[in-house]
Amino acid sequence: MDKFTIKNMNLYYGDFHALKNVELNMQEKRITAFIGPSGCGKSTLLKSLNRMNDLVEGCKITGDIKLNGEDIYGSMDVNILRKRVGMVFQKANPFPMSVYDNIAFGPRTHGIKNKRELDRIVEETLRDAAIWDELKDRLKKSALGLSGGQQQRLCIARALAVKPEVLLMDEATSALDPVSTGKIEELCLRLKDKYTIIMVTHNMQQALRISDKTAFFLLGEMIEYNDTDLIFSSPQDKRTEEYITGRFG
Amino acid sequence: MRLNRIKEMAMQGVFLLTAITSIAAVVLICIFLFYNGVPAITEIGFLNFVGGQKWAPTNVPASYGILNMIIGSIYVTAGAVVVGVPIGVLTAVFLARFCPAPLYKVLKPATELLAGIPSIVYGFFGLMVIVPFIREHFGGGSSLLAASFVLGIMILPTIIGVSESAIRAVPESYYEGALALGATRERSVFKAILPASKSGILAGVVLGTGRAIGETMAVILIAGNQVQIPSSLTDGVRTLTANIVLEMGYSTGLHRQALIATGVVLFVFILIITLSMQAIKSRSEKYG
Numbered sequence A: 001m002d003k004f005t006i007k008n009m010n011l012y013y014g015d016f017h018a019l020k021n022v023e024l025n026m027q028e029k030r031i032t033a034f035i036g037p038s039g040c041g042k043s044t045l046l047k048s049l050n051r052m053n054d055l056v057e058g059c060k061i062t063g064d065i066k067l068n069g070e071d072i073y074g075s076m077d078v079n080i081l082r083k084r085v086g087m088v089f090q091k092a093n094p095f096p097m098s099v100y101d102n103i104a105f106g107p108r109t110h111g112i113k114n115k116r117e118l119d120r121i122v123e124e125t126l127r128d129a130a131i132w133d134e135l136k137d138r139l140k141k142s143a144l145g146l147s148g149g150q151q152q153r154l155c156i157a158r159a160l161a162v163k164p165e166v167l168l169m170d171e172a173t174s175a176l177d178p179v180s181t182g183k184i185e186e187l188c189l190r191l192k193d194k195y196t197i198i199m200v201t202h203n204m205q206q207a208l209r210i211s212d213k214t215a216f217f218l219l220g221e222m223i224e225y226n227d228t229d230l231i232f233s234s235p236q237d238k239r240t241e242e243y244i245t246g247r248f249g
Numbered sequence B: 001m002r003l004n005r006i007k008e009m010a011m012q013g014v015f016l017l018t019a020i021t022s023i024a025a026v027v028l029i030c031i032f033l034f035y036n037g038v039p040a041i042t043e044i045g046f047l048n049f050v051g052g053q054k055w056a057p058t059n060v061p062a063s064y065g066i067l068n069m070i071i072g073s074i075y076v077t078a079g080a081v082v083v084g085v086p087i088g089v090l091t092a093v094f095l096a097r098f099c100p101a102p103l104y105k106v107l108k109p110a111t112e113l114l115a116g117i118p119s120i121v122y123g124f125f126g127l128m129v130i131v132p133f134i135r136e137h138f139g140g141g142s143s144l145l146a147a148s149f150v151l152g153i154m155i156l157p158t159i160i161g162v163s164e165s166a167i168r169a170v171p172e173s174y175y176e177g178a179l180a181l182g183a184t185r186e187r188s189v190f191k192a193i194l195p196a197s198k199s200g201i202l203a204g205v206v207l208g209t210g211r212a213i214g215e216t217m218a219v220i221l222i223a224g225n226q227v228q229i230p231s232s233l234t235d236g237v238r239t240l241t242a243n244i245v246l247e248m249g250y251s252t253g254l255h256r257q258a259l260i261a262t263g264v265v266l267f268v269f270i271l272i273i274t275l276s277m278q279a280i281k282s283r284s285e286k287y288g
């Protein structure tokens, strides 16, 4: 089933035409990877999916983006959309508060006040994100004291705590060491049983290792979209081939 | 070559001299205050001085207890904080996060202008507007309430300025992180950005407190200046600063020294405030 359907979508930053006629369907409970050279619009497209682009002044979007068939730029409440479509940023951004309060931030935002309920959610999401064992004795400590990798996994847990349907990850491992990266990749593979994951990555190996589908972008256009193994084994477009074989970008 | 070297040394000398000037000023003021004030405190007796409730320097025998004024200063300052902090912090939030650019161009200079108004003008304003208003609606007039209100306004520019820069210094990623969880703009600002800037805001509050406790002219005009511990908001109150200014002109001997000693007490308050300011700063440097 398709989670997101994008039709004839164009995005402008002022006069700059950043995304051109994008057509893309992303399947539920799969990992979709966006690849392409720097500046081709991967982050822009990702941020359109939870409307973080609304923050950018002069950003204009035409065309359709539908979540479960519902237009996300229509009457849908943007805060509800962002609850349903969580996001993990390139640079881990835990709030300067305790681990517990970081996880509880989302549920509290959406009206959960009961302490027992929050305790339960915190434990459950930390287990879900596979850092319960590392953090269970540090729940009251500041999240800023964690290692970079732990911070990023905490941010994933924080996003999961509001029970999203989709998780957007923008180069979430690019600032991390290989071991932390490996942990997050493992985590993604486990999470796709429950969540739809859409990720941007500059790491071809990563796309190949964990994604089901890959979309290749170039200069604001989506060049090719297919099963990941097909994209990497037999790319249809010459530009895709040049990029993945490293002769480009 | 040699000429350059001499020039360089001369410049360094100038810098050193200017730096020493300000330090010397502080040291000299300290020496003057303590040299003139401390003997009076020993003569009166430390506890009689700061703990005494009776201030009657012209009586025979005279008594020099400044507890009422100490409490007066604390009350008035606390009142100013109660009035000024919520308004100041919310204004800073508005300026930093919600204010449309055209409005900002007007509002920001206006808050800065507030800092430039001489305190005697605040005093006049209090006397002509606030005091009559209080007299009409609550009874009393010149009072703790009037002083708190006017001082609360006077410390606004300090609190707004410092808090606004503290709020602006918070990384945008916290704001985006909160929005991405489905928080509204307001919630993201108040629950993610504001907590992250709390040590900066606290610094602004402490700085404002220092300004309030040292304020003199405006307070004299509107506080009533009765030597008493006020039992209600509409009672008059005398601060340490007011005590000094009101009596310095005609005082002699121990009375005069006791007033300088009052200055010493004030100085200690300011010292405590400055030190807590330093503590907040070094803490925030450590924990971001």
Ligand SMILES: Nc1ncnc2c1ncn2[C@@H]1O[C@H](COP(=O)(O)OP(=O)(O)OP(=O)(O)O)[C@@H](O)[C@H]1O
Pocket: A013, A016, A018, A036, A037, A038, A039, A040, A041, A042, A043, A044, A045, A056
């Ligand atoms: N806020 C903005 N205002 C104006 N132009 C922007 C803005 N954000 C991005 N752009 C432009 O849009 C294009 C796409 O940017 P985007 O960040 O989506 O690229 P990207 O594919 O994510 O690149 P990278 O791999 O370096 O992260 C770039 O040319 C960029 O300069």
Ligand SMILES: [Mg+2]
Pocket: A042, A043, A044, A170, A200
């Ligand atoms: Mg990007």
